Amino acid sequence: MDHEIKSVIDDILVDTFEIAPDQIAADKNLFTDYGFDSLDAIDLIVKFQNHFQIKPPEQELRNIQTVADIYELVDRYVKRSA
Amino acid sequence: MTRRVVITGMGLISPLGHSPDELWQGLSAGESAIAHQPSWRDKGLATTLASAARPYDPKVISRRHRRSMSPVATMAAMAAGQAMTAAGWTDELIQHPRTGIGFASTMGGSSAIESFYETIVAKRQGAIADLESTTFLKIMSHTCAAHIALTYGIPGRVVASCVACAASTQSIGFGYEAIKYGLQDRMVCGGAEELHFSVAQTFEVLGATAQLPIDDDPAGASRPFAADRIGLVVGEGAGALALESLEGAKARGAAILGEIKGFATTNDARHMTSPDSRGMADCMAAALIDAKVAARDIGYINAHATATPKGDAAEAGAIAELFGDGAAVSSFKGHFGHLMGASGVVETIGCLQMLRHRVWLPTRNLTAERIDPALARIGLLTEPRELASAERRALLIKNSFAFGGINSSLVIGDV
Numbered sequence: 001m002d003h004e005i006k007s008v009i010d011d012i013l014v015d016t017f018e019i020a021p022d023q024i025a026a027d028k029n030l031f032t033d034y035g036f037d038s039l040d041a042i043d044l045i046v047k048f049q050n051h052f053q054i055k056p057p058e059q060e061l062r063n064i065q066t067v068a069d070i071y072e073l074v075d076r077y078v079k080r081s082a
Numbered sequence: 083m084t085r086r087v088v089i090t091g092m093g094l095i096s097p098l099g100h101s102p103d104e105l106w107q108g109l110s111a112g113e114s115a116i117a118h119q120p121s122w123r124d125k126g127l128a129t130t131l132a133s134a135a136r137p138y139d140p141k142v143i144s145r146r147h148r149r150s151m152s153p154v155a156t157m158a159a160m161a162a163g164q165a166m167t168a169a170g171w172t173d174e175l176i177q178h179p180r181t182g183i184g185f186a187s188t189m190g191g192s193s194a195i196e197s198f199y200e201t202i203v204a205k206r207q208g209a210i211a212d213l214e215s216t217t218f219l220k221i222m223s224h225t226c227a228a229h230i231a232l233t234y235g236i237p238g239r240v241v242a243s244c245v246a247c248a249a250s251t252q253s254i255g256f257g258y259e260a261i262k263y264g265l266q267d268r269m270v271c272g273g274a275e276e277l278h279f280s281v282a283q284t285f286e287v288l289g290a291t292a293q294l295p296i297d298d299d300p301a302g303a304s305r306p307f308a309a310d311r312i313g314l315v316v317g318e319g320a321g322a323l324a325l326e327s328l329e330g331a332k333a334r335g336a337a338i339l340g341e342i343k344g345f346a347t348t349n350d351a352r353h354m355t356s357p358d359s360r361g362m363a364d365c366m367a368a369a370l371i372d373a374k375v376a377a378r379d380i381g382y383i384n385a386h387a388t389a390t391p392k393g394d395a396a397e398a399g400a401i402a403e404l405f406g407d408g409a410a411v412s413s414f415k416g417h418f419g420h421l422m423g424a425s426g427v428v429e430t431i432g433c434l435q436m437l438r439h440r441v442w443l444p445t446r447n448l449t450a451e452r453i454d455p456a457l458a459r460i461g462l463l464t465e466p467r468e469l470a471s472a473e474r475r476a477l478l479i480k481n482s483f484a485f486g487g488i489n490s491s492l493v494i495g496d497v
Contacts, residue, residue, distance in 0.1 A: 017145070018145045035146070038215075039149070039150070039215045039216060040149070042214070042215040043149075043214045043215050043216065046211070046212065046213075046214050046215070049211070050211075050212055
């Protein structure tokens with residue numbers, strides 16, 4: 001996976017959602033580990049869609065649970081649009 | 083049967099500090115909080131004068147609550163938290179169905195409104211998708227009250243009387259009425275405003291802002307009641323009062339800071355922006371009736387007095403009609419300009435501090451020589467006036483007036 005994608009997503013989690021940097025890990029669940037709710041999930045999606053200029057379908061966005069899910073989804077759509 | 087309503091807690095984020103004691107220190111020392119904002123020149127404004135809140139740390143509010151707050155709501159929530167803590171309200175009291183909120187601002191978060199319009203008018207297809215889920219929550223008119231409710235878990239009524247510059251005085255009044263008539267036992271009340279160049283522009287287009295060259299001392303800009311007054315200076319901040327029934331405060335042994343004796347709010351129904359002496363006088367008279375006191379019982383009036391030529395003259399006319407020169411009169415806007423939605427409550431906290439310290443403070447930038455001769459028929463203070471400890475007239479009126487012809491007056495005194 002593109003290292004820059006991971007770095008941007010990690011920065012969004014730290015800067016916008018105030019997750020401590022040492023708590024960022026691929027296997028963390030956004031909802032159970034970070035306490036995300038529906039508003040957080042929407043804003044996370046808006047942030048990475050805007051940054052990477054991608055527009056994955058709603059169904060795929062709804063399946064995001066872990067940090068690894070975001071890395072994978074963004075990576076796939078960035079490659080697709082390249 | 084009605085109940086007496088007392089103040090047991092105060093909190094604020096203001097240009098003169100973030101506690102009632104810091105505010106008092108600044109007011110009594112005659113400090114000015116007004117400074118130039120050179121960047122406003124780039125926005126095309128002629129005025130650069132403003133009164134910004136002293137720096138504060140918004141992270142005292144958790145991110146979960148703060149994520150949908152513009153600075154106006156952040157300051158409101160901080161002030162409300164301070165007031166309830168100072169009152170000694172436990173979580174059980176705060177989260178009780180008989181506890182409510184009266185809190186307002188002129189409008190929602192002005193910085194969020196700016197970014198909202200930037201986004202939706204962006205010349206890029208699909209730009210509206212950039213809006214975050216929290217954008218509306220930052221700009222909605224009841225953003226302060228709703229965020230206070232959520233941050234502290236307050237389940238009672240939410241009154242968000244967003245009536246521009248009278249917002250917080252009216253909020254306190256509606257909170258007082260809710261307790262007086264037995265609808266709630268406790269109300270956290272006040273208002274907030276966030277500094278933004280668009281607020282200054284709103285007044286500038288009406289010719290109502292003070293303007294000074296960028297190298298002139300900003301401390302002399304706001305001159306209520308002076309013959310050479312040049313208009314208002316916009317500011318920001320938040321203030322909150324914890325109100326409760328007298329019997330409730332006594333039952334829990336709370337320290338009582340003062341009593342709301344009466345309140346009235348009226349509308350001129352005459353002109354959207356032009357102040358009206360008749361409406362102001364009628365509002366003060368109605369507040370006196372509600373408080374069951376006579377005009378001669380009032381020792382001091384904390385005027386709205388924003389330092390505009392028309393506004394100060396209209397208010398002085400109304401005061402002259404009811405009180406002659408029998409009550410001392412001053413305005414805090416010489417110290418920190420016009421805090422808009424926060425002005426009424428921050429000035430009320432200043433009044434409660436004057437009651438506590440037994441002195442009526444004068445208007446900053448007003449000397450005897452500078453008093454507008456046309457306004458000299460009222461009891462304008464140019465020096466502090468101390469009160470005897472058993473002063474019969476330790477009773478004051480706090481006025482706030484607003485666009486839309488809104489008038490609001492509180493009568494406040496010792497319990």
